[in-house]
């Protein structure tokens with residue numbers, strides 16, 4: 283049972299900041315509430331005997347049960363669709379739920395998916411630990427900026443191309459139009475995780491992507507208080523080729539397929555009616571409200587965070603303790619040219635630095651900070667820092683970390699809304715702590731890559747093999763959670 287959600291007040295023709303405040307507004311005819319009311323209810327009353335039949339058969343629009351739709355969620359769905367330039371959007375309980383839902387709607391056992399190798403670790407886990415278990419094969423493209431590499435990975439069974447607009451921590455920005463074009467030549471849609479860029483910086487659907495997913499827990503909600511996710515869809519993809527039998531062959535109660543009923547909206551309708559409610563990653567209406575509140579200031583936050591990130595990245599790039607800075611906003615980044623083509627209002631605020639002193643330097647800087655929060659999250663109003671090698675990427679082998687460019691001296695930063703001078707002063711404190719280590723820095727780590735792990739360090743993976751570190755179990759749990 284679904285309802286039709288015309289994107290009234292979608293605000294085409296209006297600027298981004300106007301749309302983030304007004305598009306898709308819920309109007310409360312009863313009391314005139316200016317903000318969207320929080321419809322905190324499991325179900326919705328059926329007026330009479332016939333109303334149930336009409337709603338469940340789809341003859342009539344309306345809400346029946348919050349797992350299938352809720353007016354508070356619908357308002358924020360309309361808003362994100364308007365901001366991404368999409369036709370429709372579905373709110374789910376987390377970013378991970380959005381990635382899972384989008385892919386479960388597309389894939390069947392025996393299918394093949396091609397993903398960029400630099401995707402979010404949680405998504406990589408979903409693919410490797412679960413989709414493979416269900417009979418889906420996965421190929422990773424290690425040169426995601428190269429359309430030929432994507433093309434070479436495609437087989438007759440490929441049903442999805444998956445990438446991220448700004449991957450973390452290395453900022454190897456996706457050439458969305460080029461990869462979408464490769465997919466379309468083979469009848470395969472491109473799904474883009476746009477979490478780090480947000481629709482303020484880039485709208486992948488406008489560049490040819492077919493589906494956008496988000497962790498709304500990051501910049502969209504912005505305040506670091508709730509989790510949520512979105513699946514946003516565009517139009518024009520042909521779902522009727524036979525590659526997606528769930529859309530073009532499976533028949534509904536009226537004897538028609540999703541493609542026959544909904545044309546190029548078949549996929550999103552199938553997600554809304556049969557995938558998201560069945561797998562059950564449903565958000566609370568309270569979270570829908572809080573995410574909408576966050577979105578209302580998105581452009582201001584991302585503008586400021588991007589500007590501060592550029593200033594901090596430039597400061598760090600000039601420090602002798604810093605071997606490299608992976609920020610697509612810097613001229614020195616190998617991904618700057620692609621980023622410049624896609625981003626006009628900033629380059630985001632999540633990036634990595636690699637310290638010349640390897641893990642001991644990372645530890646010294648990390649533990650000396652007083653303003654940055656040591657935490658696994660991104661896009662928060664507060665600045666955050668994390669050591670991926672021992673946290674998010676702890677389950678990866680040293681060879682995999684080397685391939686991903688994640689050394690022992692690499693730290694990931696997510697720049698928040700503090701005064702940039704205070705952030706620089708905090709990092710200066712961290713750099714001073716590295717200098718205080720002085721002579722004990724391993725000389726062979728001067729290239730900054732931080733490989734191989736420093737065996738003298740009691741937490742290095744080289745040591746770990748010999749004597750298990752009790753902290754690793756805790757780190758595994760963290761890696762699971764992110």
Ligand SMILES: *Cc1c(COP(=O)(O)O)cnc(C)c1O
Nearest residue numbers: 376377378402477497499509510
């Ligand atoms: C955080 C994140 C996710 C997962 O989102 P959750 O809301 O934490 O489930 C997916 N993709 C990217 C790029 C992320 O940063």
